[in-house]
Amino acid sequence: MAFDSRGNISVLELVAYHLILVLIVSVLLLKNGHSKKSGWIFLMIFCIMRETGAFTHIIYEASDKSITTAKIVYSICEQSGVSLLLLATLGCLETAAQNSVDDHVVFTRGTTVIHRSSIVAMVLAIIGGVNAGNATTELELNSVTTLRRIGSLMYGGVTAAVIFVALFLWNNRCQVKRYRHVLLKAVMATLPFLALRVLYTILSAFAPPTETSASRIGEFSSTTGSWALYLIMSVLTEFVIIAILIVVGIWTSPQKDNAAVEGANRSTGSNEELTGRKNGSPMGDVVLNCSEICITDA
Numbered sequence: 001m002a003f004d005s006r007g008n009i010s011v012l013e014l015v016a017y018h019l020i021l022v023l024i025v026s027v028l029l030l031k032n033g034h035s036k037k038s039g040w041i042f043l044m045i046f047c048i049m050r051e052t053g054a055f056t057h058i059i060y061e062a063s064d065k066s067i068t069t070a071k072i073v074y075s076i077c078e079q080s081g082v083s084l085l086l087l088a089t090l091g092c093l094e095t096a097a098q099n100s101v102d103d104h105v106v107f108t109r110g111t112t113v114i115h116r117s118s119i120v121a122m123v124l125a126i127i128g129g130v131n132a133g134n135a136t137t138e139l140e141l142n143s144v145t146t147l148r149r150i151g152s153l154m155y156g157g158v159t160a161a162v163i164f165v166a167l168f169l170w171n172n173r174c175q176v177k178r179y180r181h182v183l184l185k186a187v188m189a190t191l192p193f194l195a196l197r198v199l200y201t202i203l204s205a206f207a208p209p210t211e212t213s214a215s216r217i218g219e220f221s222s223t224t225g226s227w228a229l230y231l232i233m234s235v236l237t238e239f240v241i242i243a244i245l246i247v248v249g250i251w252t253s254p255q256k257d258n259a260a261v262e263g264a265n266r267s268t269g270s271n272e273e274l275t276g277r278k279n280g281s282p283m284g285d286v287v288l289n290c291s292e293i294c295i296t297d298a
Contacts, residue, residue: 003058003061003062004061004227005227006057006061006223006227006230007057007058007061009227009230009231009235010053010054010055010057010058010061010074011054011058012235013050013051013053013054013235014051014054014055014058016239017047017050017051017054018051020047020242020246021044021047021048021051023246024040024043024044024047024246025044027250028040028043028246028249028250029041029044031249031250039087039088039089039090039091039092039093039094039095039245040088040091040249041091042084042087042088042091043084043088043091043242043245043246045084046081046084046085046088046242047242049077049080049081049084050077050081050238052073052074052077053073053074053076053077053078053081054074056070056071056073056074056077057070057074060074068133069133071133072129072130072132072133075129075132075133075223076125076126076129076130078222079125079126079128079129079148079151079152079201080122080125080126080129082121082125082155082197082198082201083118083119083121083122083125083155083158084122085194085197085238085241086114086118086155086158086159086162086194086198087114087115087118088245089162089187089190089194089241089245090111090114090115090118090162090165092183092186092187092245093111093162093165093166093169093184093187094111095180095183096169096176096180096181096183096184096187097169097176097180098177098180099177100172100175100176100177100180101168101169101172101175101176104172106165106168107165107168107169110161110164110165110168111165113161114158114161114162114165117154117157117158117161118158120154121151121154121155121158122151124147124148124150124151124154125147125148125151127147128144128147128148128151131143131144131147132144145205148205149205149206151205152201152202152204152205152206153202153205155198155201155202156198156199156202159194159195159198162191162194163191163195166184166187166188166191169184170184170188179252179253180252182248182251182252183248183249183252186244186245186247186248187245189244190240190241190244190245193237193240193241194237194241196233196237197233197234197237197238197241199233200220200222200229200230200233200234200237201234203217203220204220204221204222204225207219207220207221207225208221220233222234
């Protein structure tokens, strides 16, 4: 069974993402928890999405491109996976901001907008992929193209918002807890690759749907364009982002910051109690009365 260049890339993705998925489940989720705000759960779903897309693309080529359902599935996975990658990056930013600026109005509103916009863009990608498999008329094909372009532009807006939130957090990095600094630096390092990946998605959405087009932008089509551009701007950029996040996720221990905050809160509570006793607060009166009772009983 011989595959073309795109099929060989899918084989590589299938093997690589399966190994990455095992690593995430067996190490990162056990170490850092299953909270969606940690980013690791979105990273796990992203790997499942990419593995599914690669598998269905292999099936599509193995069937001499006759199984349209497989084409629909891998097309949906290709487009909607970008949303999960953005949400995973945002989750790492939220982890880095915990117990520091995570309650700041700029950060909270920014993350809310990103979450909702990413989900809307994902829905548009899914609808566009399903409609693409059922489109038979030119009007239906134009509708699919419009949905893809709107979704890709929304990805561009979400990426800009993620970069804005990351820069806001970086500008307030003096407030970020000690063990979360490394995670913040890692996310900052992924931003150029994330922007390049989303740029490819936008260019692909505006590329002509056929191989016969003479337009230069047609080289960015994820299905009929240059496999080298697809490999560099899509596959490799995602691998770099995931590699950075996974290495930092294994290396860092944000839980130590949580323990330090809890210890500081307990220390603050004890100091307030002692201050209350000295200043004649109700707590001090209770302790004094108890002492008087003990002395009387004696």
